Amino acid sequence: MASRFVYVTYIRTTPQKLWQALTRPEFTRQYWFGVTLDTTWKKGAPWQMVFEDGTVTDAGEIVEIKPRECLVIKWRHELSPELKAEGFTRCTFEIAKERSATRLTITHESPRNNSKTIAAVAGGWPMILSGLKTLLETGSPLGLRLPS
Amino acid sequence: MSSKFVYVTYIRTTPEKLWEALTKPEFTKRYFFGVTMDTDWKVGSPWRMVQADGKVTDAGEVLEAKPQQRLVLKWRNEFPELKPEGYTRCTFELTPQGDLTKLEVIHEADIDNSKTIVAISGGWPRILSNLKTFLETGEVLTFPGK
Numbered sequence: 349m350a351s352r353f354v355y356v357t358y359i360r361t362t363p364q365k366l367w368q369a370l371t372r373p374e375f376t377r378q379y380w381f382g383v384t385l386d387t388t389w390k391k392g393a394p395w396q397m398v399f400e401d402g403t404v405t406d407a408g409e410i411v412e413i414k415p416r417e418c419l420v421i422k423w424r425h426e427l428s429p430e431l432k433a434e435g436f437t438r439c440t441f442e443i444a445k446e447r448s449a450t451r452l453t454i455t456h457e458s459p460r461n462n463s464k465t466i467a468a469v470a471g472g473w474p475m476i477l478s479g480l481k482t483l484l485e486t487g488s489p490l491g492l493r494l495p496s
Numbered sequence: 497m498s499s500k501f502v503y504v505t506y507i508r509t510t511p512e513k514l515w516e517a518l519t520k521p522e523f524t525k526r527y528f529f530g531v532t533m534d535t536d537w538k539v540g541s542p543w544r545m546v547q548a549d550g551k552v553t554d555a556g557e558v559l560e561a562k563p564q565q566r567l568v569l570k571w572r573n574e575f576p577e578l579k580p581e582g583y584t585r586c587t588f589e590l591t592p593q594g595d596l597t598k599l600e601v602i603h604e605a606d607i608d609n610s611k612t613i614v615a616i617s618g619g620w621p622r623i624l625s626n627l628k629t630f631l632e633t634g635e636v637l638t639f640p641g642k
Contacts (some may be wrong), residue, residue, distance in 0.1 A: 355503075358625035358637055389593060449625070449637040474504035481625070485633055490506060490596060 351463035353456045353470040355471050357477050361418040361484040366396055367483055370419070378489040381472075392424040395421055399496075403427070408436060417443055423456075431465045433437035434458065439469075452477070482492060499610035501603045501617045505624050509631040511564040511590045515566060515599050516534050517631055518567065527626035529619075537561050543569055556583060565590055571603070578612045581605065599624070 359366060369375040373384040386417075387395040391413050397406040405427045414419035419441040425431035437458040444451045454477065456469050479490040507514060517523040521532040531553070535543040539561055545554040552574055560568035567588040573579060584605040591598040601620055605613050626637050 356621035357505075357623055360629060360633075360635075360637055393565060447638045477626070478506035481628060482632060485629055486508075490508060491594075492506060492596070 349461050351460060351466035353454075353466050353473065355377045355454045355473050356381060357452050357481055358446065359481045359484050360448060361450050363443045363445055363450050365484060366452060366490060367416045369480060370441060375483070379483045380476050381493070395423075411438070425468070431468065434460055434463055434465050437463070437465050437469075452480075497608045499605045499608060499613035501613050501620065503601045503620050503624055505599050506593065506596050506626055507599060507628045507631050508595060509597050510525075511592050511597050513631060514590055514599060515564045517627060523630070527630040528623050537567075543571075560583070572611050573615065578615065581607060581610055581612050584610065584612050584616075599627075 361369075369379075371385065371389055376383055376385055382400045383405075384398045385395065386398050387393050387410060389410060391410055393410045395408050395410055398403050398404055406423055406425050408422040408424055410419075411422050412418060421439045421441075422436050423439045424436045425434075435458075437456060439454065439456045442451075442453040442455075444453075454473055456466060456473065458466050475492045479492050483489045509517075517527070517534065519537055524531055524533055525548070530548040532546045534545065534546050535541050535558055539558055541558045543556050543558050543572075544552050546552055554571055554573050556570040556572055558567075559570050560566055569586045570583050571586045574584045584603060586601065586603045589598075589600040589602075591600075597628060601624065603613060603620065622637075626635050630636050
């Protein structure tokens with residue numbers, strides 16, 4: 349058995365705007381605990397999650413990228429030695445238009461049983477994705493802080 | 497082993513408004529595929545989910561009701577293909593967090609690979625996305641089949 353977290357959210361926006369919000373720092377900084385995703389967004393390119401103070405918490409590589417439709421990231425947590433030792437996980441973003449809404453499905457999985465990385469992201473994703481939805485629908489972020 | 501669906505969402509609202517939106521027909525009709533929850537929300541009372549055309553899709557009982565905090569429903573889908581699976585349990589937990597309210601929905605069955613839990617796993621993200629949009633903007637999303 350592997351470990352897996354799945355979250356689906358429907359957002360009143362277009363796939364174009366959702367894609368921008370997922371990839372551009374001026375958006376991610378507003379709803380994603382202040383982070384910037386440092387990458388060129390090309391297949392095979394390195395990918396890093398960088399906090400405002402410059403700390404790199406997660407790193408990996410762009411495995412697949414199809415703007416406005418699909419993004420797959422090879423993803424390893426870097427800060428906690430315990431989570432880093434679990435090695436790489438895989439995070440898939442799928443985007444699809446559904447009438448007035450755009451559906452975003454996040455699947456974050458690890459080949460390991462009872463992965464602590466997946467348990468950790470299972471707490472973070474609902475905060476990040478709730479903030480993303482609110483930002484796109486109302487123009488202002490929720491201001492959720494990273495749990496300490 | 498059993499079957500379980502968990503969904504957490506953070507909504508810019510108060511536990512009072514969220515509780516009203518979860519329990520009052522004038523709100524559920526807007527974001528919950530047009531349904532009304534037919535119950536008096538007292539512990540032990542029957543509970544039914546009624547569509548706009550009068551059809552009862554799900555039924556059960558209120559197991560716990562602590563306004564603005566926690567609601568637990570005994571819940572059986574009434575369609576012929578899912579009804580034989582028997583009762584599931586659905587728990588709503590509301591927790592204030594600054595100017596937001598965290599809503600956690602846990603819908604679980606005692607049986608393995610429950611088809612009811614698979615079915616509701618498709619429905620809850622739509623309903624709860626719509627609920628969040630409704631409370632934050634006053635509007636709702638539209639979905640196919642609604």
